[in-house]
Structures are given as C-alpha cells and as structure tokens.
Amino acid sequence: MSAPDPARRNERSRRAILDATRALLAETGYTELTVGAIAARAGAGKQTIYRWWGGKSAVVLDALVDAVEVGGMTLTDTGDLRADLRLVLRATVAEFADPRLSATTRALTIETLIDDELAGHVRDRLLRPQLDAVKDRLRTADLRDGVDLDQVVELIFGPLYHRWLLRTGPLTEEWADGLVDLVMAAIRPDR
Amino acid sequence: MSAPDPARRNERSRRAILDATRALLAETGYTELTVGAIAARAGAGKQTIYRWWGGKSAVVLDALVDAVEVGGMTLTDTGDLRADLRLVLRATVAEFADPRLSATTRALTIETLIDDELAGHVRDRLLRPQLDAVKDRLRTADLRDGVDLDQVVELIFGPLYHRWLLRTGPLTEEWADGLVDLVMAAIRPDR
DNA sequence: TCAGCGAGACGGGCCGTCTCGTCTTGACAA
DNA sequence: TTGTCAAGACGAGACGGCCCGTCTCGCTGA
Structure with a gap:
C-alpha cells in the first residue's frame, strides 16, 4: 500500500x-x-x-x-527575421513530413488529447522550448506596435499543426515560405 | 458474406x-x-x-x-470583413471552450490521428463546410495581391486549433479578436 | 531483510462475430 | 389490387478473444 x-x-x-x-x-x-x-x-x-x-x-x-534531450534551444539570429523564420519553419515542416518523426508526434498528440495532466507535461517539457525560442527571436525584431508575441508564435505554428492534423494538403517548403510571408505581413511595422 | x-x-x-x-x-x-x-x-x-x-x-x-445538418453554410457578408471574421471566430472559440463539445471534438481528433480514412470523412463532411464558408467570404474581399486563400483560412483556424490542442492559454473572445487583427494585417492591401 | 524484480494467473470489461427466432419488405402470381 | 412467400434485416444475447489492472509467487540485490 x-x-x-x-x-x-x-x-x-x-x-x-x-x-x-x-x-x-x-x-x-x-x-x-x-x-x-x-x-x-x-x-x-x-x-x-x-x-x-x-x-x-x-x-x-x-x-x-x-x-x-531538452537542451536550451535557441534560434539563430542573422538579423533578417524573415530568413530566420524560414529556416525554423522549414525544419519543422521537414519534421512533420518525416513519417518516423510524425509517428512520434502523433503518439504525443494523442497523449495530449487523452490526459490533461500529461498534456501539461508534454507542453512544458517538449514543446515550450521551441515556442519560446521563436518568441525570444521575435523580441529582438522590429515589430508593429501592440502585437502579442504569444499570439504571433501561435500564428506561426498554428497553421502548421492545422495542416498536419487535418491533412488539408502537403507540408512543403514552398508552403512554409508562403506562411512566413503572411506572418511577416501581419507583424511588419505600419511603415 | x-x-x-x-x-x-x-x-x-x-x-x-x-x-x-x-x-x-x-x-x-x-x-x-x-x-x-x-x-x-x-x-x-x-x-x-x-x-x-x-x-x-x-x-x-x-x-x-x-x-x-450540413446545409450550404455561408458567412454573413456585412461588407466589413473584420467584423464578419470576428463573428465566426468568436462562435468557433465558444464551441471549443464548451467542455462537452470539446470532449467530443477531442475524441474525434484522436480517431483521425489513428485512422486515415476516417480522418478524410471528418475533414470533408464536418470541417470543410466551415473552412469553405470562410474561404468564400474572403473571395469577395479586397486582399493583398497574391495571397493564397487556403493559406489564409489556415492562418485563421490554425492558431485556434493550436491553442486548443496544446492548451497554451484560454480561448476567449479577446484572444479571438486579437487573432482577427493579426490576420487582417496579414492580408490587407499594400496601401 | 526487505522491497523491487520477472513471470504469469486472475477476474472483469469490451470487442466483434455468430446464432437464434421474429418481423418487414419487395417480387411475383392470381 | 391483393395474397403469398422467400430473403434478409432485425432485437437479443451467447461466445471466444484480447487487454486491462491487480494479485501472488519465488528470486535477487542493495
């Protein structure tokens, strides 16, 4: 007992x-x-x-x-936000497109959907580092006033999860680049 | 047999x-x-x-x-895209925030992760009508040249699924409105 | 020595198939 | 139009099988 x-x-x-x-x-x-x-x-x-x-x-x-092996993940900062985002988005798209890694993510996601407590662990121990890395990179960038960084991160990764989850189309680099363009337009300074 | x-x-x-x-x-x-x-x-x-x-x-x-009762679902078109999007996003957020509906959606999502064929049916019979309704509304709007409507739809619903899936924060009307603002900035004509 | 260990028996619950006897339906004859 | 009838869909539930989560064994190592 x-x-x-x-x-x-x-x-x-x-x-x-x-x-x-x-x-x-x-x-x-x-x-x-x-x-x-x-x-x-x-x-x-x-x-x-x-x-x-x-x-x-x-x-x-x-x-x-x-x-x-959760190390302190950081994005490379070339000074060119568009280029940096393209890099990370293309890498993530490649991850999701790879059947082996995708199977792992799939298992994880099922996990997240079934158990609330485990969902928190998955989110904090596995996903948060990547999301925070992007958020940190955004902090040093020149953005439109008043944008919520958390919301921007969701704007970047949300469509990716959406396409992967619903299988509405293939996850390609072209698609990733197009997404980056939309995101950049959403956060660019008003001029 | x-x-x-x-x-x-x-x-x-x-x-x-x-x-x-x-x-x-x-x-x-x-x-x-x-x-x-x-x-x-x-x-x-x-x-x-x-x-x-x-x-x-x-x-x-x-x-x-x-x-x-999948009738031809259509968005109201007031002429004000921002207002129309707010309406549909707020409604969807309310759906996802309702524990009962959310539980079922969660369960179906699990099944779609397991069964590819079922995933297609869920996507086409349950989700597509809503996504297409938004796409149709976007078609009549004044958008920046060259934007891919499918990608814009993903830009709208992706973050919502992302937040719901990963539980990175509460799904509120304020959050929905903020998302609409970002999306509007992403697709507005260049001047 | 004592709790963790591998192994596996155990009851319980749900699965998906099957087998009853009954009821409904559509085809065809009168 | 109406009566007859076989095919098959139906409600009910028995059945074997699989996996669950708990338990009970000796055995082992800290």
Whole structure:
C-alpha cells in the first residue's frame, strides 16, 4: 500500500522499458501498443510498469521526453527575421513530413488529447522550448506596435499543426515560405 | 458474406442509434462510450450497428454530421470583413471552450490521428463546410495581391486549433479578436 | 531483510462475430 | 389490387478473444 522507494529502483529496468516502448511505437503504432507487450519486450513484469508509471500514456510520454534531450534551444539570429523564420519553419515542416518523426508526434498528440495532466507535461517539457525560442527571436525584431508575441508564435505554428492534423494538403517548403510571408505581413511595422 | 441491402435498411433503427449515440455522448463522454451501450440504449442489436457502420468512431461521426445538418453554410457578408471574421471566430472559440463539445471534438481528433480514412470523412463532411464558408467570404474581399486563400483560412483556424490542442492559454473572445487583427494585417492591401 | 524484480494467473470489461427466432419488405402470381 | 412467400434485416444475447489492472509467487540485490 505504501509508495515505492525510488532509491531502490532498478535503472536497467527503467531503460529497458523506455527503449522497448520506443521500439514498439515505431513498429506497431500507439494504438496497438499494450502495456503487456512493453513488459514482454523489455523482459519486465507488468507490475514494474504500473509501479512507476500510471499506465501506457505515462510510459510513452517518458519514453519520448527521454529521447529528446531538452537542451536550451535557441534560434539563430542573422538579423533578417524573415530568413530566420524560414529556416525554423522549414525544419519543422521537414519534421512533420518525416513519417518516423510524425509517428512520434502523433503518439504525443494523442497523449495530449487523452490526459490533461500529461498534456501539461508534454507542453512544458517538449514543446515550450521551441515556442519560446521563436518568441525570444521575435523580441529582438522590429515589430508593429501592440502585437502579442504569444499570439504571433501561435500564428506561426498554428497553421502548421492545422495542416498536419487535418491533412488539408502537403507540408512543403514552398508552403512554409508562403506562411512566413503572411506572418511577416501581419507583424511588419505600419511603415 | 454479401453486403447488406440499403433498400431494406430500417430507418427507425438508424435514427434510434444516432440519437442514442448523441445522448450517451453527452452523458458519459466519448471514451466511456461503448457499442454495446449504444445498442442497448437504442433498443437495437449490436449486429445492426456493425452491419451499417465500421465501429464506434464511424457511428459518432455520423451522429455528429447528422446533427449539424450540413446545409450550404455561408458567412454573413456585412461588407466589413473584420467584423464578419470576428463573428465566426468568436462562435468557433465558444464551441471549443464548451467542455462537452470539446470532449467530443477531442475524441474525434484522436480517431483521425489513428485512422486515415476516417480522418478524410471528418475533414470533408464536418470541417470543410466551415473552412469553405470562410474561404468564400474572403473571395469577395479586397486582399493583398497574391495571397493564397487556403493559406489564409489556415492562418485563421490554425492558431485556434493550436491553442486548443496544446492548451497554451484560454480561448476567449479577446484572444479571438486579437487573432482577427493579426490576420487582417496579414492580408490587407499594400496601401 | 526487505522491497523491487520477472513471470504469469486472475477476474472483469469490451470487442466483434455468430446464432437464434421474429418481423418487414419487395417480387411475383392470381 | 391483393395474397403469398422467400430473403434478409432485425432485437437479443451467447461466445471466444484480447487487454486491462491487480494479485501472488519465488528470486535477487542493495
């Protein structure tokens, strides 16, 4: 009945479980993923998973966060905001277009939709660094008075998520560049 | 083994199943919703559901589409684009902010992330009408040369989905109005 | 020694299929 | 137009299967 003792936790098991989770995620996808399968692949007991995580969703989140290695992300600042935004947008578009990375993002997004508490962790530990990096770059730029930086960040990444989520069209560099043009028009100083 | 004959389909059953689905959706939410419960509530056999729909997600989609009554959706055109956009954005924000509707949208979004075919149906039958309505309204407006209307629609709804998905902040009317201002700045003629 | 561990048994819930007997429907004959 | 009838859709629910989350074993290592 008492809480487990983290000091006695087996690091080898933890690693095996996270690795197995990522492997199975890549092989079968999130929906087919089961706690039993993770345990079997990791050579672990199901109880070990339920002892340290809440369930499938918590394991998946940890497995993905574990893989990302959240360093202090920063955008390059060439002085040319349009160029800098193009760079980051093209990179993100490439990420979303890559089937393997997209599968990961898909799993994460499902996670975000199912569990409110985990949604916060995903947002803060995984996404926020990138959004904040763009926000920081915007802070040094010459913008129209009164624009809300958070809203601008949403203006940049929102359409990308929208197109990815709804599959209304392909995610190409041309599309990304067009988006940057629209965003630049939205935030340019009044003259 | 052969396909069922639509001519012999019982309309009373179909209605009862769609009604029961919406009722249970409102009472218990999508995750707790089961095919067995729908059948029981509708006074139908499970087989009747599986005969005409693929499963839970297909029934829910039909139930929602059925409720929306997809007539030719059009935006009011007051001549003032900013005002028209504010109206539609505020309405959509209200929809997303409503916990009950949001829960169902969330659930359907999960299904679209899992099932590509279903994603197409959701997009075309549920979302496209609204997106196209905005696009049609934009067509009659005075815009900067060379802007892609599809991209503008994404610029409008993308940030909304982004904020809803990642829960980066509350969906308020003020936020919606601010978004409209940014969008207007992005598409206004060059002078 | 004692809690974490791998392994797996266990009851429970829902899935999707199937099998009943009943009821409805459309085709065809009179 | 009306009566007959087979096909098949229907409500109800039994069924095997899968996965869940909990539990109980010895075993192991800190």
